[in-house]
Amino acid sequence: MAESCARRAGCCWKNTKEADVSKTARQSGAGEALPTIGEKMSYGLGAVSDVIMANVVFQLAMPLYNVELKVPATLVGLAVSLPRLWDAFTDPFMGNISDNTRTRWGRRRPYLVAGGILAGLFCALMWMPPRDWSEMQLFWYFLVASLLFFTAYTVFSVPFNALGYEMTSDYDERTSVMSYKTFFMNIGSALFLPWLWKMMNMPMFGKDPIEGARNVGILIGVMVMIFAFLPAWLCREKARGQSQSKIPFFHALAVTFRNRHFLMLASIVFTVIMGIFLVFPLILYLNLACIYDGDKDAASQMFGLYNTVYGVLGIVSVPLINYASRKLGKRITLVAGLCIISFGFVISPLLFSRDIPELQLIFPVLASPSLGCVWILTASMLADICDLDELNTGLRREGMYGSVFTWLVKAGLAAVMALSGFIIDWSGYNPDQAMQGVQTQMFLRGFFALVPLAFLVAALLLTLRFPLTRERVSEIQLELARRKSEQEGDPQLQGNV
Helix, strand or coil, rough: HHHHHHHHHHHHHHHHHHHHHHHHHHEEEEEEEECCCCHHHHHHHHHHHHHHHHHHHHHHHHHHHHHHHCHHHHHHHHHHHHHHHHHHHHHHHHHHHHHHHHHHHHHHHHHHHHHHHHHHHHHHHCCCCCCCCCCCHHHHHHHHHHHHHHHHHHHHHHHHHHHHHHHCCCHHHHHHHHCCCCCCCCHHHHHHHHHHHHHHHHHHHHCCCCHHHHHHHHHHHHHHHHHHHHHHCCCCCCCCCCCCCCCCCHHHHHHCCCHHHHHHHHHHHHHHHHHHCCCCCHHHHHHHHHHHHHHHHHHHHHHHHHHHHHHHHHHHHHHHHHHHHHHHHHHHHHHHHHHHHHHHHHHHHHHCCCCCCCCCHHHHHHHHHHHHHHHHHHHHHHHHHHHHHHHHHHCCCCCHHHHHHHHHHHHHHHHHHHHHHHHHHHCCCCCCCCCCCCCHHHHHHHHHHHHHHHHHHHHHHHHCCCCCCCHHHHHHHHHHHHHHHHHCHHHHHHHHC
């Protein structure tokens, strides 16, 4: 009986101690109040611009340059992937520049304005090729315009992501910040991006799809500028890294690549991207080849509806992901999301049906919340890694970590964009004929269903081994708070620790 009481007393003391640790880390890990709803909304609004810049090429490149202007899909894929590689290469440099910037407006916000304006201009130019040029001339036009656009996108996106990582050091609030970001990203994905192909075919935007693409491109450019400006105007920067010494680029890069937690998280996202985005462009061709027999109007209508369902489910799932993360932890919630999307690919041959085309809308119902888990939780987990880095190095380097992270992500996107063009050509798809062969249809269906599963299994195994749990992050926060209290001479905080 005495032994049982002692055990209960020990458990109560342990639970009280853990609560005190969590409370101390929550209040003092960054020495600042938690971000307000208004601050998180202001940051999230910038994600509309971010998601447009990240995905507009996916939406319009093949419909305009391949379907309308008859540039071979392989060339279009190269014209998209090469700038993505350049974009990935420049990200770490931009991250180090942002980390080392010292201005009265902060380290991040000036670049949001400059990058947003330039990206809006170059985004409009991408969709204005002369219609009478040859295939190679059109290829070079698109390649140069894409290079300029993605350079401007780097100037905006790297500081924008870093701004979100440093808004709070609270374990759950980080997920909340990324939930707001993903919520507004999904609004852009649901209400605008899915209908770009349809819009370029509408008479109100031009007499034909080529002219329609020009006018739609101008609209896109204006939106990019507006939503890029909002977080620069409305968000406040935290001053945690403003006073630290500047960090040499190659030293910062080397330390980043020696962090095994970071490499594990980056590998999770890289494998997910390779598996899923390698086949996402095939949805357009599955509809054209397997369901609608080349009817571009019907295919674009379904493509827009598909992506709208994807975006709406992404919006609805954000609070659910946030809730699940608070209850189950980031790792278990991410595992659940990866399992759900894997199931979607397993049943996908049944969903892309000629008899019931609407069945394919089940796939985004499964895929959207799952990818929401990936985007929200990995970004929140990256912010936890930045705390571990501060514990080890004494420096805040959200810009470098965020830029190397997006560098690996964009390298994966560049690879899948290049491969997607080859895959379409390998399938035997011919844009000049409405009816495609049986072998082409079987190739598209089989490739879409099977290839992503191998990558998703690898991502699942890595996620299960990721070591930064809620308890470990609380320990890191507690140690950072102790160090800060020693530096500032706060006896009350030292007593709590």
